[in-house]
Each structure stands twice: as structure tokens, then as C-alpha cells.
Amino acid sequence: MPPPTAPPAPPAPAAVWAVRGAAVVLTAGALVLVFAGPALADTAPGVEDLDEVITNVRNWIVGLLVSVATLFLTIGGLRYLLAGGDPGEVGRAKDTLKYAAIGYGIAILAPLLVEILRGFLGLD
Secondary structure (H helix, E strand, O other): OOOOOOOOOOOOHHHHHHHHHHHHHHHHHHHHHHHHHHHHHOOOOOOOOHHHHHHHHHHHHHHHHHHHHHHHHHHHHHHHHOOOOOHHHHHHHHHHHHHHHHHHHHHHHHHHHHHHHHHHHOOO
16 A cells, blocks of 8 residues: 655745736736726827816826726735635735725816816916
């Protein structure tokens, strides 16, 4: 009778985090490429007036905020899925998802903040 074999050793924690990190970076990169196109499409080489500059800056800010919020949403979702029942990791995942929601909220409010800025500058 052959001797019993030991179960395979679990992967080292560094290797697990390396795989998780690579997945997050690849997903985030893909999302930035998807959402950066509309933000870059509105920029023009020649700017005629300050109103157009403010509009372009607003479009960039909204695009960046949505990209970062989507990155946080992806990271939070992955952390939640990979938490494995660890209460500390689940809590960190929920915090990350909360930060993503805050980012989306700020992105939604960005045009309103730009309108307030235009009011201060008298560009209405």
C-alpha cells in the first residue's frame, strides 16, 4: 500500500495578492480605456472663450471622476468576492464600495458646481 500523500500546500499569500492585483489592474485599465474616450472627444485644439474652457474642464473632471469611481467599484466588488468570509476584509470591501458611491455622487454634482462657478464669473 502506497504512503498517503499530503494535500497540496495553499498558495503563498504574496502570490494570491499578486494575482488579485493583476486582475484589478487589468480590469481598471480596460475601464479607463472605455470611459476615457468620451472625455477626450470633447477637447478641441483651439479654444475661443472662457466658457468653452470651463465646459472642457468639466467634461474632463466628470470623465476622471467616473473612471476612478468605477475603479473603486471594481476593486470593492473583487474584494467582496474574494473576502472568503473574513469580517475584516468584508468591511474593507464595503468601505471601498461606499467610496465608489461617493465618487459617483460627486461626478453627478460636478456640472452643478461648474454652473455655480460660471455664476461667480458672470458667464451665464
